[in-house]
Amino acid sequence: MQLTSRDRSLIRAVARFGQLDSGHVMDIFFSDLASSTQRDRRLKYLRHHDYLRVVGRRSLKPEEQGTGKYVYILGPEGWRVCGRKRAYRQPSRAVNEHTMAIADAFSAAKRLEKDGRFSVKLHATELDQAHKTVGHVTLTPDLYIEVHDEVTGRDYLWWLEVDRGHEGQDAIHEKMDRYIKAFELSGEYEDDAGNVTIEGLVPFPLIVFLSERRDDLSKLQRFVSHYKPETHGLFKVGLLEEFPGALLSV
Structure with missing residues (x-):
C-alpha cells in the first residue's frame, strides 16, 4: 500500500x-x-x-x-x-495543549465547509507563514485564516491569538501595541485623503483573541477593552469553543 x-x-x-x-x-x-x-x-x-x-x-x-x-x-x-x-x-x-487549542480553532473553521457556504481559502500556522513583518514590527499570531462566504462573496481575514489564561495584562498589551503599530505602518490601507483609519478597512486582518476557558474570558475582555479604546475596531475577543460563528455575518 x-x-x-x-x-x-x-x-x-x-x-x-x-x-x-x-x-x-x-x-x-x-x-x-x-x-x-x-x-x-x-x-x-x-x-x-x-x-x-x-x-x-x-x-x-x-x-x-x-x-x-x-x-x-x-x-x-x-x-x-x-x-x-x-x-x-x-x-x-x-x-502541547497550546498547539492543541490552535488546531481546535482551525478545525472549527474547517467544519464551516460542510454546508457549502463557507470555504477556508488560506491558513498559515506559527511554523510557516503566519508571522509577518510590517516595517520594523514583527507580528507573531498563532494562526492566520482566510474564510470565503460563497453567498455574499465576502472574505474574512483573521489573525488569531489563542489565550490559555497564562498571559498577564502587560503581555496582552504588548501584543496589541505591535498590531496597532503594524496597522499604522500599513500605508496601502490609507483612505483617499491619506489618513489611516479603522472603519471599513477589510484588507487588514481582524485580530481575534480567543480564550480557551470561559473562566478566563472576562479577564481577557478586560485586558483588551480597557486599552487604547480608539483602536478597538482592530480587535475582537471571544471564546474558543464559539469560534468562528460569532464573527460571521449569516
Missing part, C-alpha cells in the same frame, strides 16, 4: 501545526465521511510505517468522559516526506 495524496497532506499538516489529535484529522481530512473507520485505518498505516508517531493522549475537559484523543507528531518517514534534510529528531515528547 502506498501513500495517498490525502496521506501526504495529513503528514504535512502535522508538520505545520507540530501536533494534531485524531479529532483534528477527522475534521480537516475526513469530514466527508460519516464514519471514522477510514481515518483510523490510515492513521494506523501511517503509524505502522513511522510516518507519524503518537506522543500521548489529550487531556480531557472536566465535562468530558472516556479517554483523551491520541495526539500525533511526525515520525522519521514523515520527516522525509516533508523534505527535511537534517537528521530526524522527535519534535516533542509531550502533548
Whole structure:
C-alpha cells in the first residue's frame, strides 16, 4: 500500500501545526465521511510505517468522559516526506495543549465547509507563514485564516491569538501595541485623503483573541477593552469553543 495524496497532506499538516489529535484529522481530512473507520485505518498505516508517531493522549475537559484523543507528531518517514534534510529528531515528547487549542480553532473553521457556504481559502500556522513583518514590527499570531462566504462573496481575514489564561495584562498589551503599530505602518490601507483609519478597512486582518476557558474570558475582555479604546475596531475577543460563528455575518 502506498501513500495517498490525502496521506501526504495529513503528514504535512502535522508538520505545520507540530501536533494534531485524531479529532483534528477527522475534521480537516475526513469530514466527508460519516464514519471514522477510514481515518483510523490510515492513521494506523501511517503509524505502522513511522510516518507519524503518537506522543500521548489529550487531556480531557472536566465535562468530558472516556479517554483523551491520541495526539500525533511526525515520525522519521514523515520527516522525509516533508523534505527535511537534517537528521530526524522527535519534535516533542509531550502533548502541547497550546498547539492543541490552535488546531481546535482551525478545525472549527474547517467544519464551516460542510454546508457549502463557507470555504477556508488560506491558513498559515506559527511554523510557516503566519508571522509577518510590517516595517520594523514583527507580528507573531498563532494562526492566520482566510474564510470565503460563497453567498455574499465576502472574505474574512483573521489573525488569531489563542489565550490559555497564562498571559498577564502587560503581555496582552504588548501584543496589541505591535498590531496597532503594524496597522499604522500599513500605508496601502490609507483612505483617499491619506489618513489611516479603522472603519471599513477589510484588507487588514481582524485580530481575534480567543480564550480557551470561559473562566478566563472576562479577564481577557478586560485586558483588551480597557486599552487604547480608539483602536478597538482592530480587535475582537471571544471564546474558543464559539469560534468562528460569532464573527460571521449569516
